[in-house]
Amino acid sequence: MTQTHRLDDTTAPFMPGPRAAADDLMMSLGVRMTFAKDEEIYGQDEKADLIYRVISGAVRTTRVMSDGRRQIGGFYYPGEMFGVEASDHHRFSAEALSDGIILVVKASALRAVAGDEAFGRLTWTATNRELDRTQDHLLLLGRKTAAERVASFLMELADRRGAEAVTLPMGRQDMADYLGLTIETVSRMLTQLQSALVVEFLGSRIFKISNRCALARLAD
Amino acid sequence: MTQTHRLDDTTAPFMPGPRAAADDLMMSLGVRMTFAKDEEIYGQDEKADLIYRVISGAVRTTRVMSDGRRQIGGFYYPGEMFGVEASDHHRFSAEALSDGIILVVKASALRAVAGDEAFGRLTWTATNRELDRTQDHLLLLGRKTAAERVASFLMELADRRGAEAVTLPMGRQDMADYLGLTIETVSRMLTQLQSALVVEFLGSRIFKISNRCALARLAD
DNA sequence: CGACGCTTTGACAAACTTCAATCCCCGTGG
DNA sequence: CCACGGGGATTGAAGTTTGTCAAAGCGTCG
Structure with a gap:
């Protein structure tokens, strides 16, 4: 789909194009955390009260069956948000694909500072893109x-x-x-x-x- | 939406479980429409400004590839909402599985009457359940x-x-x-x-x- | 009763997986 | 600097699962 943000592997905070206020706030409110390759960012069924954004490196979300079969739900690249599943717990786990930096923000804090409306727009957009990609993925897995x-x-x-x-x-x-x-x-x-x-x-x-x-x- | 459907003025049928306020409003604001088996309720890439709910019968959402291969995204049964994709266009088409009655509400009208907050809760819940099911479906198609x-x-x-x-x-x-x-x-x-x-x-x-x-x- | 549509079953073919061997890249240590 | 080792990637051969094609069964509705 069309990216609202240009991707940049460097940690440059520059993002061309218009940005939402909540977006900027996320950058300033968030904490940057480093993750090593294959390190878990959050686990399946873990409480989902944080919002994440890739700064550098890349991320995968995965679900594993009891016998070890694994399905990857998606990949996330610099500038992209993930982990914004709207239910109270994550349904996939997230791991770093390589060493990298992830911006982590407490959802409630962002909401308090950005306001309900801006926060709603942000999560709505993210969820929507997520659903969109998942639906494409569905066709790929089912019929290609x-x-x-x-x-x-x-x-x-x-x-x-x-x-x-x-x-x-x-x-x-x-x-x-x-x-x-x-x-x-x-x-x-x-x-x-x-x-x-x-x-x-x-x-x-x-x-x-x-x-x-x-x-x-x-x-x- | 085609104008060839007659409106069905039967009174509200039985609906299981507790209901939110926006839910009740949807029932009273909405128009009941009958659809014949295999009839299209909305098409892929059609504008998505309506919200639907199955009253009787059942519904499938489908996406078709250029060569005719078809993937069904989901099935919807009485009491369930569908078509609440948050982008402005539908990414799947929806068809009646059997003759049945569908409650149709204009999203903007519901929002105006129910209020932003109640409306947001309703669509958020629906989108969320949708994403949840789609992710289960992903594992099914990818690894089962x-x-x-x-x-x-x-x-x-x-x-x-x-x-x-x-x-x-x-x-x-x-x-x-x-x-x-x-x-x-x-x-x-x-x-x-x-x-x-x-x-x-x-x-x-x-x-x-x-x-x-x-x-x-x-x-x- | 007969025709039609949908489902089931069978035989075969194709797609994909499994298992195993080899290759290649790349970092490490001699 | 080059040989060595190791992990991931590629290739090959054989096996399994699922798809394809065709025929027969079953139920429903004129």
């Missing part, structure tokens, strides 16, 4: 083939990060758990996309889209 | 086997309808499109559950849970 899933994933990532050469902040296992596949299938689809000259990999974690139309077509 | 998907589906339906013998308001194709399977696989899993004496079918559209624990275990 492995090739389409991988193509969709690369496409969305490239759109969200908006760079020429995109770095994957996650390994194959995380991609697989997001796409409902295995790492082997993900790997095979990636080589397939390279053979078709649709994307080019310059290392296992960095790629460039060679043929955007073809990729869009494959993603459907 | 065909047998687990069908078991989960029967389980959830039975819980939501809360009756001894539950009637399936939809055919196999709708179940398949919700579960990310084909009708044949759904059918096979259903016969498998019957052979295992977990559920009992008294016709293709009505079932009873014979062994709740076993079903819960299979659903994971």
Whole structure:
């Protein structure tokens, strides 16, 4: 979807475009916390009274079944909010994909300072974007083939990060758990996309889209 | 919205559970409309300025890919609200599963009468439940086997309808499109559950849970 | 009764997973 | 500086699950 904020891996507080007041307040009220790779930011069923925003690094939300099967609900990149689930407890856990910095704000404090209305707009927007992405994800998992899933994933990532050469902040296992596949299938689809000259990999974690139309077509 | 529906002026039917003020207002402000089986209630990308509630019958929300593959986002039963997506356009279309009556309210009118706060609570709750269900659905589609998907589906339906013998308001194709399977696989899993004496079918559209624990275990 | 639509069943094919081996990148230590 | 080691990624072969195609069963409604 369209980003209201430009993404920036540096900790620069600059954000082009108009910003809501609650947004600024969040930056000034919040506490910056560092997280190591794979460190848990919050756990499933934990009380959800904090709001988070990625400053640097990236985040995944996951849910795990009793036998260890894992589903990743989403990835979050610098400038994006997460953990704003409106019920009182989290339904996914959140972990850092890499070492990074997360802005943490107490929801009640933000509400008190920003006012009900601004706070409501902020959480409403976040929840809404969340629902939107989850619904796209639903179609991907329910009805797309492995090739389409991988193509969709690369496409969305490239759109969200908006760079020429995109770095994957996650390994194959995380991609697989997001796409409902295995790492082997993900790997095979990636080589397939390279053979078709649709994307080019310059290392296992960095790629460039060679043929955007073809990729869009494959993603459907 | 098409203007070809006649309004139904039957008086408010039975509604289980406690109700909020905005809830009552919705019932009195809203217009009851009848829909025929498979009739569209709203379309994808249509403007979302109305709020809906099932009075009788049932509803599905669907998204269709260009080549016809279809994903059902959810089912809605009497007493449940739908169409409260917070962005300005619907991301799924909604259709009647069977002939039925839908309460339709203009969002802005409800807000004006109920007040911002009550209205906010109502839509917040609805959106939240929606996100909750969608996230469960995500895990189902991403990581569950065909047998687990069908078991989960029967389980959830039975819980939501809360009756001894539950009637399936939809055919196999709708179940398949919700579960990310084909009708044949759904059918096979259903016969498998019957052979295992977990559920009992008294016709293709009505079932009873014979062994709740076993079903819960299979659903994971 | 007969036709139609939906469901079930069977045989086969395709997609994806599993298991296992190898490769490759990258950091570490000699 | 280069060899070594280790973790993640890729590839291959075989297996399993699910999809496809086709036919038969079942129920309902004229």
